[in-house]
Amino acid sequence: MARKISMRQAINEALEQEMTRDASVFIMGEDIAGGAGGNGDQDAWGGPMGVTKGLIGKFPGRVLDTPLSESAFIGAAVGAAACGMRPVAELMFLDFMGVCFDQIFNQAAKFKYMFGGHAQTPVVIRGMVGAGFRAAAQHSQMLTPLFTHIPGLKVICPSNAYDAKGLLIQSIRDNDPVIFCEHKNLYGIEADVPVESYTIPFGEANVLRDGKHCTIVSYGLTVGRSMEAAETLAKTGVECEVIDLRTLSPLDWDTVMDSVENTGRLVCVDEANPRCSIASDISARVAQDCFKALKGPIQMVTAPHSPVPFSPVLEDLYVPSAQQIAAAVKKTMAN
Amino acid sequence: MTDNRIVPIIMPKWGLSMKEGKVTGWLLEDGTQIKVGDPILEIETDKIAGSLEAGDAGVLRRRVGTPDTVYPVKALLGVIADPSVPDAEIDAFVASYVTPPADEGDDDEGSKTEIAQTPAGALRYAKRGDGAETVILIHGFGGDLDNWLFNIDALGEAATVYALDLPGHGQSTKTLDNPSLTTMTSALSGFMDTLGIASAHLVGHSMGGAIAMQLAASNPAKVKSMTLICSAGLGPDIGSYVDDYVAAQGRKDLKPALEQLFADKSLVSRQLVDDVLKYKRLDGVEAALKGLSQALFGGRKQHDAPASNLGAKMPPALVIWGKDDQVIPVAHAANLPGAKLHVIENAGHMVFMEKASEVNNLIKAHIAAA
Numbered sequence: 001m002a003r004k005i006s007m008r009q010a011i012n013e014a015l016e017q018e019m020t021r022d023a024s025v026f027i028m029g030e031d032i033a034g035g036a037g038g039n040g041d042q043d044a045w046g047g048p049m050g051v052t053k054g055l056i057g058k059f060p061g062r063v064l065d066t067p068l069s070e071s072a073f074i075g076a077a078v079g080a081a082a083c084g085m086r087p088v089a090e091l092m093f094l095d096f097m098g099v100c101f102d103q104i105f106n107q108a109a110k111f112k113y114m115f116g117g118h119a120q121t122p123v124v125i126r127g128m129v130g131a132g133f134r135a136a137a138q139h140s141q142m143l144t145p146l147f148t149h150i151p152g153l154k155v156i157c158p159s160n161a162y163d164a165k166g167l168l169i170q171s172i173r174d175n176d177p178v179i180f181c182e183h184k185n186l187y188g189i190e191a192d193v194p195v196e197s198y199t200i201p202f203g204e205a206n207v208l209r210d211g212k213h214c215t216i217v218s219y220g221l222t223v224g225r226s227m228e229a230a231e232t233l234a235k236t237g238v239e240c241e242v243i244d245l246r247t248l249s250p251l252d253w254d255t256v257m258d259s260v261e262n263t264g265r266l267v268c269v270d271e272a273n274p275r276c277s278i279a280s281d282i283s284a285r286v287a288q289d290c291f292k293a294l295k296g297p298i299q300m301v302t303a304p305h306s307p308v309p310f311s312p313v314l315e316d317l318y319v320p321s322a323q324q325i326a327a328a329v330k331k332t333m334a335n
Numbered sequence: 336m337t338d339n340r341i342v343p344i345i346m347p348k349w350g351l352s353m354k355e356g357k358v359t360g361w362l363l364e365d366g367t368q369i370k371v372g373d374p375i376l377e378i379e380t381d382k383i384a385g386s387l388e389a390g391d392a393g394v395l396r397r398r399v400g401t402p403d404t405v406y407p408v409k410a411l412l413g414v415i416a417d418p419s420v421p422d423a424e425i426d427a428f429v430a431s432y433v434t435p436p437a438d439e440g441d442d443d444e445g446s447k448t449e450i451a452q453t454p455a456g457a458l459r460y461a462k463r464g465d466g467a468e469t470v471i472l473i474h475g476f477g478g479d480l481d482n483w484l485f486n487i488d489a490l491g492e493a494a495t496v497y498a499l500d501l502p503g504h505g506q507s508t509k510t511l512d513n514p515s516l517t518t519m520t521s522a523l524s525g526f527m528d529t530l531g532i533a534s535a536h537l538v539g540h541s542m543g544g545a546i547a548m549q550l551a552a553s554n555p556a557k558v559k560s561m562t563l564i565c566s567a568g569l570g571p572d573i574g575s576y577v578d579d580y581v582a583a584q585g586r587k588d589l590k591p592a593l594e595q596l597f598a599d600k601s602l603v604s605r606q607l608v609d610d611v612l613k614y615k616r617l618d619g620v621e622a623a624l625k626g627l628s629q630a631l632f633g634g635r636k637q638h639d640a641p642a643s644n645l646g647a648k649m650p651p652a653l654v655i656w657g658k659d660d661q662v663i664p665v666a667h668a669a670n671l672p673g674a675k676l677h678v679i680e681n682a683g684h685m686v687f688m689e690k691a692s693e694v695n696n697l698i699k700a701h702i703a704a705a
Contacts, residue, residue: 001459001506162613166616194613194617196509196617196618196619197617197618198613198616198617198618199616199618200616201584201585204585204586207586207605210605
């Protein structure tokens, strides 16, 4: 049975159902139990955004409130995973990866390869990504390209509550390290989500809209803005196919390229900074493999090459908008 | 404005969640003489595309709905009237028509399903109408009660109609121990006991038809009549649909599988594929479907022959088949001696969706005569 719940609730439900199903699943992170200064753990917020609220009461001893040391607890999660547990570690803001990146890219991502397949590291590292939350340059970045660059990591970034639940359950059941990127401005947005557990396979993009004139590829928050742009353009007779990548590594190249083969035009929308981004990655591969299908220059709509501004006015201009996306479609259509 | 010489054509409500639909095109010109069941215009919802068929006979006097325009449920799309009605009266009818609001109570009634705690586990069902006769709609393999979206309200006009999600299907329990035709038949029997239904007219599609026959054979007092639509259990042959449906992991595999169900493949919309995919990805569904398909249809053969157990216990039976059925061959339609038989052109395995009003009328007549 499906009912409307927010992405925050969907993530909480995925964690609860997997902790119920599998005793080796546990969660750890800063303030994921406490944080409100209330009377005892039960009154705690469950993380700064309330995503893990209520879990400590249901799973005593399996919700670990860690010291403010990402290098320590991310390392502990990776080690626990290598020893047979299925930890879900919350790296509150993924921007904090800097102090624990060795544990992620040089340890977790390498174990299976370096131990000849004899080791597996089923760890999930959840964290908030993205701008628009007035949290300034150190808490607002879209660092998905950094993780996507590393072989051995799987990188997920849902755009809605339904996908968030299914992809998080898949992440927990997956035997490789998964970086699960949650856009903080999507937490409150509701969608129809089944009560039951379900999974969404990695490497399957979601085609949200069919169109024959231009392909728009995106993920995370900018999927909604891409749809908004597509609806606006449809009124002028331009039909866009909108693809939500959902998983950045592995990436569903077939769906992207099949679509470009049909439309002949591509707009890549990415909230990350433009250099070496998901947008530039997809643009390069499509230019290489679908060159003959292209009828116009590939367009990229990304954040600028600058830190996220604290000024609300500037921050609102920073994230790709529906207007920018529509303008990019018109630009490639003009050729 | 209760002039029964003037009949409005309104945006139908197809399915539980439909609030609006888009007119995609008219199939008839102004002035066409219409019979009941004639397709009048084409409508697309976010779930499915289909043609609206005439519920009344008369002359199509006015086309109000404009192609490529979205209208709410119950909005006026056209007018059927006798040629004797003056144009001015038609104009006045159109001008004064007010779309009834989709008020909450109405909406709830249209989308309500309930859960019955039965011996086979929690089973979801929908109930429509309150007529004296009781009808139970039994979907096929991989289906659910929403398959009956074009039928349940029409049949509910004259009967009390139940449609259930079988175990392993829809929003019912996904636990299916010892999957077999007997298990599924017991689940139906237990569902009837739980709801206090002593006997009913069974309408079964595909695997649901085999279940209906099996119940009639094992417990004839519970079955007043049977309508078997493209039914399993009438012969050994079956196409690749079940295997393809079970094996499909993503949209690319699932869409061609679902296209085998319809004569008109364009009916398989993106939303339909997405909805089936969402169901298939629920925990427990894959195991249930694999177990059931293996038990009933493993090796691409039908293993059960419930028709052969009926003998003298056979209730009044109606067999309906889509001539272009790619799942179970239409030749099986002739394998139930003593049954009334209707083969419908330009329809596939989902004939009750593709030719809904024709099928609804056949079922109504069958139940009335039984």
